[in-house]
Amino acid sequence: MITIKGLSKIFKTNQQEVKAVDDVSINIEKGEIFGVIGYSGAGKSTFIRLINRLEEPSSGDVVINDTNITSLSVGKLRKERQKIGMIFQHFNLLWSRTVFENIAFPLEIAGIPKAERRTKVLELIELVGLKGRENSYPSQLSGGQKQRVGIARSLANDPDVLLCDEATSALDPETTDDILDLLVSINKKLNLTIIMITHEMHVIQKICHRVAVMDQGRVVEQGDVLSVFVKPQSKTAKRFVQQLSPLEHQQDELKRFITNDPNREVVKLHFIGNDAKRALISDVLRKFDIEINILQGSISPTQEGAYGTLYVELSGNKALITETIDYIQSSGVEVEVIENVN
Numbered sequence: 320m321i322t323i324k325g326l327s328k329i330f331k332t333n334q335q336e337v338k339a340v341d342d343v344s345i346n347i348e349k350g351e352i353f354g355v356i357g358y359s360g361a362g363k364s365t366f367i368r369l370i371n372r373l374e375e376p377s378s379g380d381v382v383i384n385d386t387n388i389t390s391l392s393v394g395k396l397r398k399e400r401q402k403i404g405m406i407f408q409h410f411n412l413l414w415s416r417t418v419f420e421n422i423a424f425p426l427e428i429a430g431i432p433k434a435e436r437r438t439k440v441l442e443l444i445e446l447v448g449l450k451g452r453e454n455s456y457p458s459q460l461s462g463g464q465k466q467r468v469g470i471a472r473s474l475a476n477d478p479d480v481l482l483c484d485e486a487t488s489a490l491d492p493e494t495t496d497d498i499l500d501l502l503v504s505i506n507k508k509l510n511l512t513i514i515m516i517t518h519e520m521h522v523i524q525k526i527c528h529r530v531a532v533m534d535q536g537r538v539v540e541q542g543d544v545l546s547v548f549v550k551p552q553s554k555t556a557k558r559f560v561q562q563l564s565p566l567e568h569q570q571d572e573l574k575r576f577i578t579n580d581p582n583r584e585v586v587k588l589h590f591i592g593n594d595a596k597r598a599l600i601s602d603v604l605r606k607f608d609i610e611i612n613i614l615q616g617s618i619s620p621t622q623e624g625a626y627g628t629l630y631v632e633l634s635g636n637k638a639l640i641t642e643t644i645d646y647i648q649s650s651g652v653e654v655e656v657i658e659n660v661n
């Protein structure tokens with residue numbers, strides 16, 4: 320549905336050129352929630368602003384539903400932008416207008432008659448959970464409520480895609496989760512394609528189906544959220560995944576269990592999707608005469624199912640340990656033998 324090909328943006332300042340976005344290519348399917356994560360300065364904001372040409376690309380193409388956004392005239396772009404909603408970190412509301420009037424604003428610009436406007440605005444207010452607050456001004460609302468107004472306004476013209484520029488970064492963790500839940504419910508209800516940029520892995524984990532990791536303007540890794548979580552390839556993705564994994568900070572504890580004893584082995588088990596719900600340990604204990612010492616474990620939900628990590632120490636006859644590992648692997652759970660902890 321959205322094809323981004325060879326997209327680049329070079330900013331020229333007095334002294335130097337900055338390649339803010341460098342040859343980015345991404346395909347996004349209809350109805351997908353696609354996340355773009357990166358540290359400050361990675362080029363995320365520039366990237367998302369290139370999609371609706373709030374920023375003009377230096378090169379490359381953005382094609383949405385067969386329309387090449389990059390080659391549209393200004394007039395046609397204005398029309399096309401009505402199909403691309405956007406929400407912002409600091410909401411960008413009109414402070415002298417009420418909730419109702421803020422949401423009605425894009426409909427006024429699109430020339431929708433008053434009665435039709437009213438029906439649509441009331442529908443949107445209901446959708447984002449702001450019933451009763453129609454006549455409030457933004458200054459009378461909490462951060463989460465302001466973002467709800469932003470979301471309702473972005474949906475006024477029934478967009479095909481919603482761009483979210485750090486939409487939860489100004490909110491506390493609980494409100495962030497409420498807004499993320501709202502975005503998921505809108506994605507499901509309207510089959511709306513959503514592109515989210517963020518520096519928080521939690522946001523990616525909670526709502527995205529796929530993710531691209533940006534570093535210095537380039538996409539260094541992209542894939543299903545689950546795959547990136549379980550097996551991050553790039554250094555940047557590994558750092559982001561570690562943020563969420565309390566286990567990674569407790570690796571020193573594991574060191575105590577790693578020995579040269581051939582009859583003891585520390586292994587890391589990766590459970591993905593439905594495997595995360597299986598009673599694997601009791602299954603193994605029933606089948607093998609082996610001891611299992613559980614060292615650390617965690618389970619995390621994502622949009623595509625849960626993934627879990629479990630560190631265990633297997634003790635017993637060396638041949639039996641090998642057989643046990645083979646059995647666990649053959650049952651679909653990935654096993655990593657830990658020889659060193661860095």
Ligand SMILES: Nc1ncnc2c1ncn2[C@@H]1O[C@H](COP(=O)(O)OP(=O)(O)OP(=O)(O)O)[C@@H](O)[C@H]1O
Nearest residue numbers: 330332337339357358359360361362363364365366
């Ligand atoms: N208008 C501009 N003129 C010159 N350089 C710019 C401009 N906008 C962004 N840059 C530079 O482009 C690079 C990417 O910036 P961008 O804001 O896109 O990153 P980001 O990942 O969104 O980071 P942050 O979350 O801190 O905004 C940075 O080096 C930034 O200094």
